Amino acid sequence: MKNTLILRRRYRPSIFITNTMPSSTRFTTAAQHQVYARDNPRWTEVDTYSMAHSHPASRPNTQALQETLAASDASALPRYALSAPQAKFLALHIRTAGVTHALEVGTLGGYAAIWMASENPQLHVTSVEYNAHHAAVARRNIAQAGLAARIEVIQGAALDVLPQLRAAVQRGDRPRFGFVFIDADKVHNWAYFQVARDMVRPHAVICVDNVVRDGQLVDGDDVDPSVRGSREVVENVGTMPGVDAVVLQTVGEKGYDGWLWAVVHA
Numbered sequence: 001m002k003n004t005l006i007l008r009r010r011y012r013p014s015i016f017i018t019n020t021m022p023s024s025t026r027f028t029t030a031a032q033h034q035v036y037a038r039d040n041p042r043w044t045e046v047d048t049y050s051m052a053h054s055h056p057a058s059r060p061n062t063q064a065l066q067e068t069l070a071a072s073d074a075s076a077l078p079r080y081a082l083s084a085p086q087a088k089f090l091a092l093h094i095r096t097a098g099v100t101h102a103l104e105v106g107t108l109g110g111y112a113a114i115w116m117a118s119e120n121p122q123l124h125v126t127s128v129e130y131n132a133h134h135a136a137v138a139r140r141n142i143a144q145a146g147l148a149a150r151i152e153v154i155q156g157a158a159l160d161v162l163p164q165l166r167a168a169v170q171r172g173d174r175p176r177f178g179f180v181f182i183d184a185d186k187v188h189n190w191a192y193f194q195v196a197r198d199m200v201r202p203h204a205v206i207c208v209d210n211v212v213r214d215g216q217l218v219d220g221d222d223v224d225p226s227v228r229g230s231r232e233v234v235e236n237v238g239t240m241p242g243v244d245a246v247v248l249q250t251v252g253e254k255g256y257d258g259w260l261w262a263v264v265h266a
């Protein structure tokens with residue numbers, strides 16, 4: 001409790017300074033943004049400190065997760081995987097909701113998939129990855145973690161693979177998913193969301209990562225296709241029948257971002 005208070009007090013001033021800057025001068029360049037937001041070392045320190053206590057190194061999946069990150073680095077994969085607290089949050093949600101089948105769009109080296117499956121012995125993960133090298137590294141990491149029987153990596157573009165999965169689900173050849181994590185190219189977020197919505201079970205969660213993007217989500221004139229893809233899913237999701245969603249902003253070692261969290265009721 002004491003530590004928490006000290007951390008909060010130390011952290012507040014940087015927020016205060018940032019928020020009192022006139023909006024016209026706030027984050028006007030990428031360099032300023034780096035100074036004020038993304039590289040705030042406190043965010044990483046808090047992730048590291050809290051994970052060391054909430055998920056000590058003695059946990060059974062620690063080694064596999066560390067080896068996954070090391071092997072992904074050694075294979076020159078980009079460092080786009082979720083942070084450990086983010087991935088563990090998804091894993092804990094899956095446990096709470098009793099999910100048995102999860103779908104991930106965007107595997108990279110398999111880090112998030114390994115978190116989800118290693119924390120949930122009942123879980124089967126289907127993960128879609130476009131890049132052949134990423135898919136090969138992920139399959140190796142998954143096999144090394146002893147999870148090849150429960151994590152399937154399908155290599156291909158999600159726009160092609162997801163409709164095939166939907167057809168299999170609708171034929172009854174595959175079970176409906178209880179959790180979907182959309183974390184690939186951001187341009188097609190809304191297309192992925194719509195297909196995912198057709199193949200989930202009632203009360204499933206569909207989570208779309210990286211929609212806040214350093215706050216660029218509110219920049220209506222931003223031409224960045226990833227911003228436009230994020231705005232598209234946020235603007236459309238509220239009109240979809242049977243779906244209730246919220247955008248949750250986050251900070252941490254991955255910087256300032258956030259995800260869209262949608263519950264499918266029917």
Ligand SMILES: C[S@@+](CC[C@H](N)C(=O)[O-])C[C@H]1O[C@@H](n2cnc3c(N)ncnc32)[C@H](O)[C@@H]1O
Pocket residue numbers: 080081082104105106107108109110111112113128129130131134156157158159183184185
């Ligand atoms: C942010 S990374 C995924 C990280 C992973 N979910 C994790 O946390 O460990 C995004 C991945 O999506 C893949 N990707 C990009 N476009 C894609 C597409 N059209 N279809 C499927 N995968 C795609 C990229 O190659 C990359 O490996």
